[in-house]
Amino acid sequence: MQEVIGSTPIFSTTQAHSKVGFFFMEFYVYILYSSALDQYYVGHTEDLQNRLFRHNNSGSKSTKKASDWVLKYQEAYPTRTAAMGRETEIKRKKSRKYIEILIAG
Secondary structure (H helix, E strand, O other): OOOOOOOOOOOOOOOOOOOOOOOOOOEEEEEEEEOOOOEEEEEEEOOHHHHHHHHHOOOOOOOOOOOOOEEEEEEEEOOHHHHHHHHHHHHHHOOHHHHHHHHHO
16 A cells, blocks of 8 residues: 655555654533623533633533633543543532632542
């Protein structure tokens, strides 16, 4: 197989299928806080900056009541499945105190 390399290569096609040099996205579980509502919001995403922007600009049904959402906490995971599992775990506790303990570190 012939190796294909572009003008600004990130990795060669021969490396793309190996774990060496392979790029993967991280997924994040995050906690936002709105002082206007005095509420926390727990979610997951692969692009924290974009997601925070959308939360503050009516891009989410759950958070459109306020536009002062601030990122208070985040955890990184290698897969969406892992991030979703952790998000569910935090939400199942239904505990503001647990969330505040996480944020406090």
